[in-house]
Amino acid sequence: MCGIVGYIGAEEAAPWLLYGLTKLEYRGYDSAGIAVFEGGNIRVAKAKGRLQNLVDLTHGGADFHGNLGIGHTRWATHGAPSDINSHPQTSELGKFAVVHNGIIENYLELREFLSQRGVSFVSETDTEVIAQLLEYYYTGNIFEAIGKTLARVTGSYALGILCRDDPNTLYAARKDNPLIIGVGQGENFIASDIPALLSKTREVIRLSDLEIARLRADSVEVFGLDFEPIKKKTEHITWDVSAAEKGGYPHFMFKEILEQPKAVADTISPRIRDGRIVLDELKFTREELVNLDRICILACGSAYHVGMIAKYIFEEMLRVPTEVTIASEFRYENPIVSDKTLAIIISQSGETLDTLEAMREAKRRGARTLSIVNVVGSAIALEADDVIYTWAGPEIAVATTKAYSTQLAVIDLLAIYFADLLGKLTPEEYAVLIAGLEALPGKIAEALEKKDAVQYIASQCFNAKNIFFIGRNLDYAMSLEGSLKLKEISYIHSEAYAAGELKHGTISLIEDGTLVVALSTYARLFEKMRNNILEVKTRGATVLGLFTKGGGAESSKADFALEIPQAPTMFLPSLAIIPLQLFAYYIAAMKGCDIDKPRNLAKSVTVE
Numbered sequence: 001m002c003g004i005v006g007y008i009g010a011e012e013a014a015p016w017l018l019y020g021l022t023k024l025e026y027r028g029y030d031s032a033g034i035a036v037f038e039g040g041n042i043r044v045a046k047a048k049g050r051l052q053n054l055v056d057l058t059h060g061g062a063d064f065h066g067n068l069g070i071g072h073t074r075w076a077t078h079g080a081p082s083d084i085n086s087h088p089q090t091s092e093l094g095k096f097a098v099v100h101n102g103i104i105e106n107y108l109e110l111r112e113f114l115s116q117r118g119v120s121f122v123s124e125t126d127t128e129v130i131a132q133l134l135e136y137y138y139t140g141n142i143f144e145a146i147g148k149t150l151a152r153v154t155g156s157y158a159l160g161i162l163c164r165d166d167p168n169t170l171y172a173a174r175k176d177n178p179l180i181i182g183v184g185q186g187e188n189f190i191a192s193d194i195p196a197l198l199s200k201t202r203e204v205i206r207l208s209d210l211e212i213a214r215l216r217a218d219s220v221e222v223f224g225l226d227f228e229p230i231k232k233k234t235e236h237i238t239w240d241v242s243a244a245e246k247g248g249y250p251h252f253m254f255k256e257i258l259e260q261p262k263a264v265a266d267t268i269s270p271r272i273r274d275g276r277i278v279l280d281e282l283k284f285t286r287e288e289l290v291n292l293d294r295i296c297i298l299a300c301g302s303a304y305h306v307g308m309i310a311k312y313i314f315e316e317m318l319r320v321p322t323e324v325t326i327a328s329e330f331r332y333e334n335p336i337v338s339d340k341t342l343a344i345i346i347s348q349s350g351e352t353l354d355t356l357e358a359m360r361e362a363k364r365r366g367a368r369t370l371s372i373v374n375v376v377g378s379a380i381a382l383e384a385d386d387v388i389y390t391w392a393g394p395e396i397a398v399a400t401t402k403a404y405s406t407q408l409a410v411i412d413l414l415a416i417y418f419a420d421l422l423g424k425l426t427p428e429e430y431a432v433l434i435a436g437l438e439a440l441p442g443k444i445a446e447a448l449e450k451k452d453a454v455q456y457i458a459s460q461c462f463n464a465k466n467i468f469f470i471g472r473n474l475d476y477a478m479s480l481e482g483s484l485k486l487k488e489i490s491y492i493h494s495e496a497y498a499a500g501e502l503k504h505g506t507i508s509l510i511e512d513g514t515l516v517v518a519l520s521t522y523a524r525l526f527e528k529m530r531n532n533i534l535e536v537k538t539r540g541a542t543v544l545g546l547f548t549k550g551g552g553a554e555s556s557k558a559d560f561a562l563e564i565p566q567a568p569t570m571f572l573p574s575l576a577i578i579p580l581q582l583f584a585y586y587i588a589a590m591k592g593c594d595i596d597k598p599r600n601l602a603k604s605v606t607v608e
């Protein structure tokens, strides 16, 4: 998703803008640009492709001389990636330059409105409409122009704005997309995310929806859309910049896979006190829980796969009907949601637009909303009735690993907590599950110890053209995530199937040498899975089986086998995901793929 930076201070702006953009590369982008106030004009440079192209074009920013500027990495939505469509976008007379993250939904209507009044457009972007509207409404008062422009646009935005008539001010505004202000000494900054700021300052202000910021070298002011000043809290960032850097590993993804024992421990341990789960952040009473007649889980991508696992676990342990719906579908359904529904919203970024809108829809229909989010202060976290943070730390690789695992950990915490509140667990069962939870980080570490075995198997499989993942129940939900991990970073075509569904069509695709990854960690269904493995082997498949230790690997007839530690059933997904992530990682590495930034993908999907 697009990344925004902005600088005002005493130093040359361009080199820092370029540096700041490198820290936002993880968001995914296809072009980049900067605009710097120089000699009474706003000077722009843009380049399609890698950020390095822009660095080369501007000689690392040395070509620019000015102390005020904005920069942008673009992930195309309206208009293909190109120099012209890159940001900053400028107005026709060059009075305004704008960088934008988000989507202006009514941009065609606004473009028509402006065209009829003689304004000419050069790009295909929705963002240009903002620059042009600013100029159209500008009669000497920049605030007035910003206010009138924002009143006309519908959609989402985080904006950085320069005006040629005001060489000492950087303007910013936000709605539904993140924007952070960095507060420095004699210099101030804006950025889409904190890692871009940390080399300069640890003092940040999070701009909220429908707020406008005015930054000068020595002041930061925030206003509402009514231009009344708003007092904002400055937050001190304690986590280290190295937490957001590769730390010696070849890829962020690998580093983040290895960080999972700690991330899961950080998420679980503060919430277990004296053998009991304490969720201070939840304001739930037992009565409120008893009154619920359904749980509906809303999420996208990997977070949706966490939701699928949650469905199995909640229905098994709570006996409350639980539905999991892809957020982008939920928005346009007529969902059965009422004030007896608990909507659980799962999102690493907390800014995924479809998920945010699905949550709003569930709220409108009366549901109580509980979000599971990694990014503190993100839109989903702020708008939900309750939020439980996953403490995974910043996740930089586009493909999620540690955030996924911490989401699973929160699902486990919630399931046990709710089951206990509902009186579904004996004290003995409760104690066993708490012990299981506490043991989880150690078992994840044990599963990671098998990485060399996974690497060897990956070396035998990385030329595969099609890979099928099969499993039943929890293992089916895991198959979906294993398959997604593989295809998104290695570009190998892969499908996940409920193992019992194979013979209803898919089995016709199995031929000599087709690789099938068969997940069979679920003891109750081992025999069924063994039959499915035989079915595909008979048709020529090569099978990589995933089992629990002592869980039948030898008798399965799989060509390759991997084992995970034994654990109570509800925790098995947290262990099974480890070899699947590693398998995807090693295959992608062997194929020389751009693992941390797979093509066409963005870390934070803030458009529909």
Ligand code: F6R
Residues within 6 Å of the ligand: 300, 301, 302, 303, 304, 346, 347, 348, 349, 350, 351, 352, 355, 398, 399, 400, 484, 485, 488, 603, 604, 605
């Ligand atoms: C896949 C992946 C995506 C995200 C999805 C939701 O590896 O990372 O499928 O899970 O885009 O993102 P969040 O969790 O930020 O809402």
